[in-house]
Every structure is written in structure tokens, then in C-alpha cells.
Amino acid sequence: MVAGKTVCLRQLSRGNRALEVRFNRFLGHDKVTVDRIIESWSNSTGPAVEGRHVLAIQDTSEIHFNTTPQRRRGLGEIGKGNNHGVLLHPLLAVDADDGSCLGLLSGQIWTRAGRRTTSHDDRELSDKESQRWISTAVAARPLLTKAAAVTVLGDRESDIFALYASSAKQHFHVIARSMHDRKLADRSSLYEASDAMAAVDQRMIQLPARAARPARLAHLELRFGAIELARPQNKLLHHLPKSLPLAVVDVREINAETGIEPLHWRLLTSHEVTSIEDAWRIVQWYKQRWIIEQFFRILKTQGLKLEDSQIGSADRLLKLVAIAAKAAVITIQLLQARNGGRQPILAAFDNGQIGALTALNQQLEAASKRLKNPHPPDSLAWAAWIIGRLGGWDGYPSSKPPGPITFKNGLEYFNAVAAGWSLRDMCMP
Known part of the structure; x- marks a missing residue:
């Protein structure tokens, strides 16, 4: 939802x-x-x-x-x-x-x-x-x-x-x-x-x-x-x-x-x-x-x-x-x-999803070496930065922060990735 x-x-x-x-x-x-x-x-x-x-x-x-x-x-x-x-x-x-x-x-x-x-x-x-x-x-x-x-x-x-x-x-x-x-x-x-x-x-x-x-x-x-x-x-x-x-x-x-x-x-x-x-x-x-x-x-x-x-x-x-x-x-x-804060990441994501977020964060940071996620990895702000990037936000502090539609697009992409991530260790007969 x-x-x-x-x-x-x-x-x-x-x-x-x-x-x-x-x-x-x-x-x-x-x-x-x-x-x-x-x-x-x-x-x-x-x-x-x-x-x-x-x-x-x-x-x-x-x-x-x-x-x-x-x-x-x-x-x-x-x-x-x-x-x-x-x-x-x-x-x-x-x-x-x-x-x-x-x-x-x-x-x-x-x-x-x-x-x-x-x-x-x-x-x-x-x-x-x-x-x-x-x-x-x-x-x-x-x-x-x-x-x-x-x-x-x-x-x-x-x-x-x-x-x-x-x-x-x-x-x-x-x-x-x-x-x-x-x-x-x-x-x-x-x-x-x-x-x-x-x-x-x-x-x-x-x-x-x-x-x-x-x-x-x-x-x-x-x-x-x-x-x-x-x-x-x-x-x-x-x-x-x-x-x-x-x-x-x-x-x-x-x-x-x-x-x-x-x-x-x-x-x-x-x-x-x-x-x-x-x-x-x-x-x-x-x-x-x-x-x-x-x-x-x-x-x-x-x-x-x-x-x-x-x-x-x-x-x-x-x-x-x-x-x-x-x-x-x-x-x-x-x-x-999206503006930071002290909210823990577990407020919105479970441990399996956090694993997928970690992999996505590494990929996003590697694609733009000058652009790093500025938030602690145990914070909801860290996850929001990743979801915003997945939704099309460029991540720069000078840019307008991501809004509801950007988060919607990012979450749709993330949920598809997280579903695949949950199957990564499944052994097919």
C-alpha cells in the first residue's frame, strides 16, 4: 500500500x-x-x-x-x-x-x-x-x-x-x-x-x-x-x-x-x-x-x-x-x-529489506563517487535517501527534496528489488 x-x-x-x-x-x-x-x-x-x-x-x-x-x-x-x-x-x-x-x-x-x-x-x-x-x-x-x-x-x-x-x-x-x-x-x-x-x-x-x-x-x-x-x-x-x-x-x-x-x-x-x-x-x-x-x-x-x-x-x-x-x-x-532526524530504520523496514537497501546504497554510491549517503545506516533518513534516489531524485542537497510521488516511484522499484533479494539464496533443483 x-x-x-x-x-x-x-x-x-x-x-x-x-x-x-x-x-x-x-x-x-x-x-x-x-x-x-x-x-x-x-x-x-x-x-x-x-x-x-x-x-x-x-x-x-x-x-x-x-x-x-x-x-x-x-x-x-x-x-x-x-x-x-x-x-x-x-x-x-x-x-x-x-x-x-x-x-x-x-x-x-x-x-x-x-x-x-x-x-x-x-x-x-x-x-x-x-x-x-x-x-x-x-x-x-x-x-x-x-x-x-x-x-x-x-x-x-x-x-x-x-x-x-x-x-x-x-x-x-x-x-x-x-x-x-x-x-x-x-x-x-x-x-x-x-x-x-x-x-x-x-x-x-x-x-x-x-x-x-x-x-x-x-x-x-x-x-x-x-x-x-x-x-x-x-x-x-x-x-x-x-x-x-x-x-x-x-x-x-x-x-x-x-x-x-x-x-x-x-x-x-x-x-x-x-x-x-x-x-x-x-x-x-x-x-x-x-x-x-x-x-x-x-x-x-x-x-x-x-x-x-x-x-x-x-x-x-x-x-x-x-x-x-x-x-x-x-x-x-x-x-x-528525507530531511534527516533520529528515526530508526526498523520503524519502516525489516532486516531482510535492510539487506537489500544496503546493496542498493553501495550501487548508488559507486555510480557517483562524489555523492554519498550522508545519514547513519541505522536511521530511517538513510533509507529515505536511497528510496528517493531510486525514484529519480538526484541526491544533491541543493536540489528540491523528494516528494510523495518520488517516494512512490522509488518504493515501487525497491519492492521489486527486495522481492528478488529475498530469493538470492534459494537453491533451485
Whole structure:
């Protein structure tokens, strides 16, 4: 999938009908489960997080598959009930210092069985879809024991009191963008408190492009302070603390151009924020959330085009989503590695493939004695340099770095070479 930039089984099998049948049998096998595939996501992530401050970034994306009333494919409703598909909630590990994607940690993939008739407020958290923000982070915790620090980071949907309460118990920090104007312990409101805080600094930051929003330089004003967040008045939450000490970091855009909606983030965090630099650091970490948006774009519209899959049953589509998620992360890692970084090569390639890469690197360097791979051979950047060269990049630092299409071409060539390399010691009778 990484090489072909597609999840279409017919295209992946390149006209080989037997291979297409094998792919379908794999997805249909009872022993191939979504849970087992998700478990395999983190095989290379665990070693990569050691000694780092990890931003564990999570979000949910709806994956829409075309259906008709006669052919729902076993898929439940998404959106406002007018579409059918699958929901994907991954947890990505990202280095807090340099923004490198370390891999997938955990996640959930599901399709809705039907509409709930019990009121949202009358259900336990464990009986709500919102529990995924807590259970996904808890599931990843054993994989992060060797990390120097862990900060679980999410958008507005992760503004959940129970998530803040679980952070101390699980020994991780939280950053979430506020969705609700919550009550504080003194019965004042969160938004009133943040609005009353004095502006202490201003700074220009570069905002990455989003859907229907180009990248731009934003002029931000900063406020921050300590708060005591009150527990929501819900009888099902009485087992949680009555209040929690948190910090709020409020950044709002000033002097925005006409026609542009000003940015305004109220960030709630369990990190201690006592200085201007502490506050800007929280903002910088929250900016890394764009990586998971890039992940979803690669998975869908700008890469694998997962939503175009014509597989006919929900159980196989769920497995396909789980496999495609791993392919999307490898694509991100290769794109990041083209500029160097500390990512280990085992994040994307196994030992057999590394042997083929070594032989190809020797060949590429021999063909141009003045041009050497500048990266350590145990790094993903070393592999990305080779894949880029195979895709048509000239390798010179002064040239434009390889992009997704160059990597696609290089990976297609490499996969063919690696397949032959794996047969090099086979003895034919």
C-alpha cells in the first residue's frame, strides 16, 4: 500500500488474479482480527520512544464508504446519519522536541451497530463512544514506560473531565483544547476566568494549511494562569475528584485579515505553567496536532484513497482500515526522514529489506563517487535517501527534496528489488 499509494486489492495485485484472491482470503480469515492488527501497529514504536518526551496525539476520523439502501455492506451510520462507514481513532507517538512521527501506539476501529435510545447523560462513560479518549491512552501506557515523559494531546472532543482525572493515575500529562465553558471550583466560569487574565506576550507563529484554509502567519496574544476545574454535576461522575488543579493557556489571534476567522485556543493542561516560556511551549506542543490531520489526509483524499474501496463487507473493511493506517504512518515517516532526524530504520523496514537497501546504497554510491549517503545506516533518513534516489531524485542537497510521488516511484522499484533479494539464496533443483 505504501508503494502503490492505494488500498485497491486489484491494483495491489497488478493483474495477478491469484494474488488478489490471496489478499481477499487474508482479510476474510477468522484469525486475522482488527484487534491483532492494531496490536501490531506498535511493534516498531516501542523502541523508538525510549528516552524521549512523547506527544501521544489522538483524534477520530469518519471514513465514508459509498453504500445504497440495498447494499449497506454491514456499515453503520456516520456523520448526521446520512452516510455509512467506519470510525478510526488512532493514537500517534510524536517526538515533542523535533516533531518526528515515531509510529502508531494504539487505537480503535468500529462501525456503529445502530442508534442509541438511552440519553447520553444517563449512560456510564464506559457505554459512550467518548470513552475512546481515555481507553486508547490507557492501552498505550505500557508501550511508553521507557519514554522520558508522555503528554496525551487531543482536540476539542478530548475535553473530558475523566481524562484529566485519569492522567495522574496513569502518570501522563494532558493537553486538550477546551470545548465547554466549564465551571471552576469557585463557581465562576472558565471562559470568564481566561478572559480576565492579563495579556502577557505576543508572538507570530506559522499555521499549517488546513482544509479550506491556506497556511498563514498568525499574530497571537498570550494569556495563562492556574485554575481549579470543578467536576461536572453528573451523578455518574461522583467517583471522580470534586475538582482538579489545571492550567489554562489562552492564545487568540489579533489583527486578523478581513474574511479570516481569528484563531482562538483555550488549552487546558495538567502541565505546570508558571512562565511565558512554559505557556508558549504548550502552544508549540499543541501545534504538533497537525501531524494527525496529515495522517488522515494520506489515508484518504491525498494518498491511499481508502474511501474508494469496494470491498463488500464491514468486517473486511475494518481490517483494511487497520492495515492502511500502518501504511499511512510509514508514508509520513519517509516524508519526514528525507530531511534527516533520529528515526530508526526498523520503524519502516525489516532486516531482510535492510539487506537489500544496503546493496542498493553501495550501487548508488559507486555510480557517483562524489555523492554519498550522508545519514547513519541505522536511521530511517538513510533509507529515505536511497528510496528517493531510486525514484529519480538526484541526491544533491541543493536540489528540491523528494516528494510523495518520488517516494512512490522509488518504493515501487525497491519492492521489486527486495522481492528478488529475498530469493538470492534459494537453491533451485
